[in-house]
Amino acid sequence: MERRREDSVDAEVTSATREASQTLVQDELASLVVAAQAGNQTAFEELVQATYVQTYTLALRLTANQEDARDVTQEAYLRAHKGLSKFRGDSQFSTWMYRITANCAATQMQRSGRHRHGELPAGTELIDLRSDYNPELRAEASDLRTRLVMALDTLPPKLRAVIVLRDIYEMTHEELASELGISVTAAKVRLHRARHRLRSELFPQLDQVESRAL
Amino acid sequence: MRCEEVAVAVSESIEAELPMAQKAARHVERCLRCQAEQAQYKKVLFAMSSLRGAQSDPGPELLSEILDYLHIQTARNPVLRSLDRHRVAYFTAATAAVAAVTATGALVIAARVRRPIPV
Numbered sequence: 001m002e003r004r005r006e007d008s009v010d011a012e013v014t015s016a017t018r019e020a021s022q023t024l025v026q027d028e029l030a031s032l033v034v035a036a037q038a039g040n041q042t043a044f045e046e047l048v049q050a051t052y053v054q055t056y057t058l059a060l061r062l063t064a065n066q067e068d069a070r071d072v073t074q075e076a077y078l079r080a081h082k083g084l085s086k087f088r089g090d091s092q093f094s095t096w097m098y099r100i101t102a103n104c105a106a107t108q109m110q111r112s113g114r115h116r117h118g119e120l121p122a123g124t125e126l127i128d129l130r131s132d133y134n135p136e137l138r139a140e141a142s143d144l145r146t147r148l149v150m151a152l153d154t155l156p157p158k159l160r161a162v163i164v165l166r167d168i169y170e171m172t173h174e175e176l177a178s179e180l181g182i183s184v185t186a187a188k189v190r191l192h193r194a195r196h197r198l199r200s201e202l203f204p205q206l207d208q209v210e211s212r213a214l
Numbered sequence: 215m216r217c218e219e220v221a222v223a224v225s226e227s228i229e230a231e232l233p234m235a236q237k238a239a240r241h242v243e244r245c246l247r248c249q250a251e252q253a254q255y256k257k258v259l260f261a262m263s264s265l266r267g268a269q270s271d272p273g274p275e276l277l278s279e280i281l282d283y284l285h286i287q288t289a290r291n292p293v294l295r296s297l298d299r300h301r302v303a304y305f306t307a308a309t310a311a312v313a314a315v316t317a318t319g320a321l322v323i324a325a326r327v328r329r330p331i332p333v
Contacts, residue, residue: 074280
C-alpha cells in the first residue's frame with residue numbers, strides 16, 4: 001500500500017516535471033515562431049529542427065509509407081513557411097503543423113491513389129517517451145500497442161486518417177472534416193467504421209459471438 | 215434492441231465519456247457481448263492514446279532534405295522552384311559534380327603552368 005502511494009507520488013512528480021519542461025519547450029517554440037514571422041530564416045529552420053520528427057511520425061502514420069511520409073513532411077514545412085504569417089498562435093505550433101500535415105497527407109494519398117502495406121511495422125522504430133501509464137495496464141497495453149500499430153497499417157487510408165487524427169492527435173470532428181475535406185457527419189461515420197475494424201482486428205473472437213441481449 | 219444498433223452509441227460513449235441514451239444503456243447493462251465490446255473499445259482507445267508519446271525515427275538525413283527543399287522552393291529563380299524533392303537531390307548532386315570537375319580542371323591547368331620548361 002505504502003509502496004503504491006510512493007509510486008503514485010513519483011508518477012505525479014515525473015508528470016509535473018514533464019509538464020514544466022513541455023511548457024518551456026512550447027515557450028521556446030512560440031518565441032521562434034515570432035522571430036520567424038518577422039522574417040528570421042534561422043528561426044524557422046530551428047522550428048523545423050525542433051518539430052520535424054513529430055511531423056514525420058504523423059505523416060508516416062497517415063501514409064504508412066516511408067517515402068510518402070518524407071514527401072509529406074517536406075511539403076508540410078513548405079506550406080508552413082508560406083502560411084506562417086497567418087498563424088495567430090491560437091493553438092501550439094506543433095498542433096498547427098499537425099493540421100497542415102494531415103492536409104498534405106490527404107492530398108498526397110489522393111494524388112498517389114495507392115495503398116501500400118508492410119513498411120510501417122517492420123521499419124519503424126518506436127521510441128516511448130511516456131512512462132506514467134496506469135502500471136496495471138502498461139504490460140497489457142504494450143502488447144496491444146504492438147498489434148495496434150500493425151493493425152492500423154491494414155486499414156484503408158481514409159479510415160486510418162480519421163482514427164489517427166482523432167484518437168492519437170485528439171483533433172475535433174470539425175478539424176478532421178476541415179483538414180480531410182469531408183463533412184462532419186462523414187468524419188463521424190468513418191471514425192466509427194475505423195474503430196470497429198480496428199477492434200475486430202485486435203479482438204476477432206467477439207465478432208463470432210451471436211448478437212443478442214441476455 | 216440488437217447489438218448492431220447500439221454499436222455506434224458504445225463507441226461514442228467511450229470516446230466522449232458521455233452517458234449513453236437510456237435505451238442503449240439498458241441494452242448494454244443486460245448484454246455481455248456489448249459489455250465485452252465496450253471493454254475492448256476502452257482498451258483500443260487506451261492503446262491509441264499511448265501512441266501519442268511514441269515517435270518514428272526518420273533517419274539523420276531528413277532534416278537536411280527538408281532545409282534544402284525549403285531553400286530551393288523559396289528561391290527567387292522560377293526554374294529552381296519548379297524542382298521537386300527528388301530533382302532537388304539530383305540538382306544538388308549535379309552542381310557538386312560540376313564544381314568538383316571545375317576545381318580539378320583548374321588544379322591541372324595551374325600545375326601545368328607552374329611546371330618548368332625543359333631545356
